[in-house]
Amino acid sequence: MKKTSKLIALAAVLFAGFGSSNAMAAEGFDLGADVVSSYVWRGSDLGDSAAIQPSLSYTFENGLSVGLWGSYALTENSGNCPKDRYKEVDLTISMPVGPVTLAVTDYNADPEDGNTFDFGENGNNTVEVSASYSHENIGLMAGVFVAGNDYDNAWYCEATYQFYNKDGYTAKAVAGLGNEGFYGDGEGKKLALVNTGIAVSKDRYTASAIYNPDTEDSYLVFMASF
Numbered sequence: 001m002k003k004t005s006k007l008i009a010l011a012a013v014l015f016a017g018f019g020s021s022n023a024m025a026a027e028g029f030d031l032g033a034d035v036v037s038s039y040v041w042r043g044s045d046l047g048d049s050a051a052i053q054p055s056l057s058y059t060f061e062n063g064l065s066v067g068l069w070g071s072y073a074l075t076e077n078s079g080n081c082p083k084d085r086y087k088e089v090d091l092t093i094s095m096p097v098g099p100v101t102l103a104v105t106d107y108n109a110d111p112e113d114g115n116t117f118d119f120g121e122n123g124n125n126t127v128e129v130s131a132s133y134s135h136e137n138i139g140l141m142a143g144v145f146v147a148g149n150d151y152d153n154a155w156y157c158e159a160t161y162q163f164y165n166k167d168g169y170t171a172k173a174v175a176g177l178g179n180e181g182f183y184g185d186g187e188g189k190k191l192a193l194v195n196t197g198i199a200v201s202k203d204r205y206t207a208s209a210i211y212n213p214d215t216e217d218s219y220l221v222f223m224a225s226f
Contacts, residue, residue, distance in 0.1 A: 027061045037222045039086070041158055042183055043178055043195030043212035045219060046087030049073035063096040099131045111141050119148040126150055133167070137162040137172075145182075154179035160205060164200075171200045174210075184214035 034053040038045045051074060057067030073086040087110060094103035108116065119125050127150070130143030142157040142201045156178045166170035176195030177186060183194040197210035204226065210219040 010109045010201070027059060029056070029058050030067075031056045033226050035224045035226075037071070038219060040208075040210055042158075042178060042182060042217045043210065043215070043217075045217070046088070047071070047073040049075040049086065050075040051086070055153055065092075066096075067092050068148045098132055099129050099135070103132070104145075105130065105143075121149055123149055151182045152179070154182035156183060157189065157191075158195065169202045171198060171199060178214075180214060184212070 005025045007174050023106065033052075034055075035050070036053060038048070039051045039053070043057060046208050051071050053069065053071045053170065055067065055069045057065055059065040068089060072087045072088070073087075076085050089108050090105055091108075092103055093106040094101055095125065098100075105128045107126045107128065108225040115124055117125070119127070120188050125148040126143050126145050127147040128143045130141060132139070132141035134140070138160070142155070144155045145151050145153055151209055156176060158176035160172050160174050162170060162172040165208050174195060175193065177191045178194040179189055180192040180194070181189045184192045192214040194212050194214045197208055199206055199208040204224055206225070208219075208221045208223070210221065212218070
């Protein structure tokens with residue numbers, strides 16, 4: 001309960017008064033869906049399956065955005081017993097403040113078990129506060145778990161650089177540092193390099209070669225966006 005109260009207070013500080021920001025955005029709904037060969041998030045494979053990932057959001061004129069994003073595995077996982085299909089629904093509230101976008105995200109990794117709003121230490125929800133910045137070809141973000149099942153306040157920070165844009169193809173490099181106890185090998189709480197790779201996109205298609213130096217796992221992921 002204390003963590004939830006702190007989160008509410010923090011969200012109030014982040015978003016109060018931002019309605020007077022000079023940021024202007026296209027107001028209205030946006031929806032879409034991705035189909036991925038596997039769901040790899042911040043250097044880790046979640047679900048051990050191809051997945052459908054729908055999204056729905058609404059953006060206000062001042063830039064405030066409220067969005068839902070989900071991931072639904074197409075097959076049962078092969079590594080756990082009892083077997084189950086991985087499901088996730090995330091709620092994000094974000095706001096541009098000058099060149100930085102602030103966001104609060106609630107990750108719900110099992111939205112169909114009847115405990116959608118369980119923010120206890122053993123619940124399904126984990127809340128993250130993050131900030132992101134982009135300028136020309138460079139992107140930066142940092143986030144920390146602050147409430148719910150917060151996994152020891154794990155941190156993650158990431159840098160991206162688009163180094164290619166030609167003939168309809170774009171390519172970017174990614175490097176991400178994560179709390180080793182959650183994102184890495186699970187043996188410590190220090191920050192470690194957990195997510196590196198290259199993503200190449202053309203039209204609605206993206207192929208990503210991903211390597212986690214901390215766990216030494218590698219992935220090749222294909223995504224089609226609609």
